[in-house]
Amino acid sequence: MMTWCRLRQFALFGALVLGLVLGGSRLSAGPEEKEPSQPEREEETRKVERGGPQQQQSDPVIVRKRKPRPRKRRLNPARPKGSKPEENFTLAVDIELVNLDVVVTDKKGNFIPELTAKNFRVFEDKVQQKVTNFSPTSAPLTVVMVLESTRNLAWWWYDDATMPAAYFIQMLRPDDWAAVVAYNLNPRILSDFTQNKRELFGSLTRMAFPVSQESNLFDALQFTLDRLDEVDGKKAVLLVSTGVDTFSRITFSSALKRVQSTDAVIYCLGIGQRGRMSNEPYMGATTRLTYLQADNQLKTFAKVTGGKAWFPRWQQDHPAILRQVGIELRNQYSLGYVSTNADRNGKFRKIKVEIVDENGKRVKRVKARTRTGYHAVKS
Numbered sequence: 001m002m003t004w005c006r007l008r009q010f011a012l013f014g015a016l017v018l019g020l021v022l023g024g025s026r027l028s029a030g031p032e033e034k035e036p037s038q039p040e041r042e043e044e045t046r047k048v049e050r051g052g053p054q055q056q057q058s059d060p061v062i063v064r065k066r067k068p069r070p071r072k073r074r075l076n077p078a079r080p081k082g083s084k085p086e087e088n089f090t091l092a093v094d095i096e097l098v099n100l101d102v103v104v105t106d107k108k109g110n111f112i113p114e115l116t117a118k119n120f121r122v123f124e125d126k127v128q129q130k131v132t133n134f135s136p137t138s139a140p141l142t143v144v145m146v147l148e149s150t151r152n153l154a155w156w157w158y159d160d161a162t163m164p165a166a167y168f169i170q171m172l173r174p175d176d177w178a179a180v181v182a183y184n185l186n187p188r189i190l191s192d193f194t195q196n197k198r199e200l201f202g203s204l205t206r207m208a209f210p211v212s213q214e215s216n217l218f219d220a221l222q223f224t225l226d227r228l229d230e231v232d233g234k235k236a237v238l239l240v241s242t243g244v245d246t247f248s249r250i251t252f253s254s255a256l257k258r259v260q261s262t263d264a265v266i267y268c269l270g271i272g273q274r275g276r277m278s279n280e281p282y283m284g285a286t287t288r289l290t291y292l293q294a295d296n297q298l299k300t301f302a303k304v305t306g307g308k309a310w311f312p313r314w315q316q317d318h319p320a321i322l323r324q325v326g327i328e329l330r331n332q333y334s335l336g337y338v339s340t341n342a343d344r345n346g347k348f349r350k351i352k353v354e355i356v357d358e359n360g361k362r363v364k365r366v367k368a369r370t371r372t373g374y375h376a377v378k379s
Contacts, residue, residue, distance in 0.1 A: 007274065075144065075179045075192050075227045095375055097133070098124075100335040101234060101265055101306060102353055102370040103328050111331045112366055115355070120368070122337055123352040133336030139234055140175040141329050142193070143168075146224055148241040149182045151213040152272060159315045160271035162204055164240050168322045169200045180204065183220035184212040193231075215239055218248035218255035221301070225262045235264040236329055239301065241292030242272040259301050259374045260348060267325045268298040270311035271317070277313060306370040339376075346378030 052297040102120070117134035147164050165180065172178055180190040180203045192201035221239070226237055245252070259266065274281075276291055283291075295311060302309040308328070310321045341349065353368040 012310075013146045017162050028307075046328055047360065048341035051111055074230070075153065075181075075224075075314045076189055083337060085161050086309060097336050097338055098129075098351075099133070099263055100353065100370045101331055101332045103306065104355060104366060104368050106366055110273045111327070112355075113331070115333060117335075118358070119355055121354040121356050121362075123337065123354070124337075124339055124341065124349050126350075127340060129337040129340060131335055131337050132215060133334070135334050135338065140173070140177060142231060142233055142328070143172075143236045143238055143323065143329075144175045144181060144224055145169075146177045146181045146187075146220060147207070147236045147238065148184070148215060148217070148271070149207055149210045150184045150215045150242075151210050152215055152242050152244055158360065161240055162273070163236075163266060163315065164269055164271070164314065164318045164322060166201065166337075168238060168325070169197055169204075170323065171326050172200075181220065181224055182207055183216065183223075184210060185214040187215060187220040187223040189217075189262055214284040215242065215244045215245045216248040217243065217245040217297075218252065220232055220249050220256050222250060225258055225264065228264055229262070230236050234329075234332070234334070236265070236307075236325075237264050239268045239298065240271055240324065241268070242291075242297065243268075243270055243296075243298040245294075245297070256300065256304065257375070259304050260371075260373065262305065263370075263371075263374075264305065265307045265329070266301050266307035267328075270295055270298050270309060272312040273311055274315075305371075309371075312338055335370075341376070344377050348375050349373050 100122070101233055104115060106112060114135075115136075117131050120131055120134070122129045122131055145159050145168065147165055149161060169178065174195065177193045177195060178191075178200055179193045180200060181187055182190050191200055194200060221237075224237060228237070248255070250258075280288070295309075298311075299309045301307075308325075310317075312318060312321060335353070339349070350373040351371065353370050355363045355366045355368050357363055
């Protein structure tokens with residue numbers, strides 16, 4: 001009896017060892033060798049019938065390319081964190097391309113369309129230049145509205161300064177870019193470049209009733225143009241101002257030189273004319289001279305850059321003037337040439353553009369308006 005029990009224990013122990021050995025070999029073979037059960041095979045068949053072949057881990061993954069977002073313009077660009085000046089590399093090219101935005105009209109102010117490069121003759125310091133780049137400008141507008149916010153406008157401040165900007169914002173197209181800068185003693189950016197009209201209108205609401213009588217126009221203009229140089233493409237400045245400058249850090253001559261060096265077109269809307277008309281009988285000779293000088297400064301800034309200046313007395317004239325600004329910006333010809341003067345002396349070079357017919361003869365009844373010149377690169 002004892003012998004039979006021992007034999008039975010040895011048999012059970014041997015069966016257990018054999019089971020462990022066979023189980024380990026099945027585990028080492030991996031899960032792929034496991035045959036699926038009947039319910040699992042039916043479920044896999046239903047998946048294939050519903051959605052076609054199923055993706056395996058080894059199949060390539062196809063990812064749709066995202067559409068490139070348009071490059072956002074910045075009037076106040078932020079420097080990347082951790083960047084150092086010595087890490088930035090600059091490639092200097094000894095060829096300077098001069099770009100011009102030209103408005104062509106007849107004597108009545110009507111725009112002349114469908115001109116070609118052969119119809120333009122460009123002179124630099126009375127030396128004819130060869131036009132290398134030409135295209136009718138159809139790019140979206142990039143405009144900075146610079147608004148005076150001072151007590152110089154008295155109680156007409158809202159109608160003269162804020163409403164013209166609102167009219168102009170309303171006329172912008174969806175692909176146009178605009179920014180708003182207000183100034184009195186110091187300039188400040190109310191809205192960086194955006195295509196959102198609601199954001200632009202909201203920036204105007206942040207212009208509280210002015211309490212300062214200081215109007216540092218030259219500083220505000222330099223502040224805007226310095227930041228606008230970082231923006232590519234066709235640019236314009238809509239300057240809504242009385243033209244009065246109280247005590248800017250720079251002088252008029254310095255401001256004029258800065259304006260001459262920019263490739264942005266400046267359009268000026270001289271405001272405060274209604275208040276001046278009402279108070280003119282009570283003004284002294286010095287005050288009258290100050291306002292006349294202010295008007296002349298706005299005219300000069302506009303003429304130098306190929307823009308235009310208006311001085312309306314009534315608010316009803318603002319919409320028509322601002323429509324004219326938009327039409328001019330959208331009806332420009334873009335010209336480019338490489339100057340034959342290789343001197344890098346930093347001097348101012350005068351530019352003149354003429355319109356000629358197919359035979360090369362000048363058309364006197366047509367006027368081409370562009371910037372009066374530029375400062376050469378100083379080496």
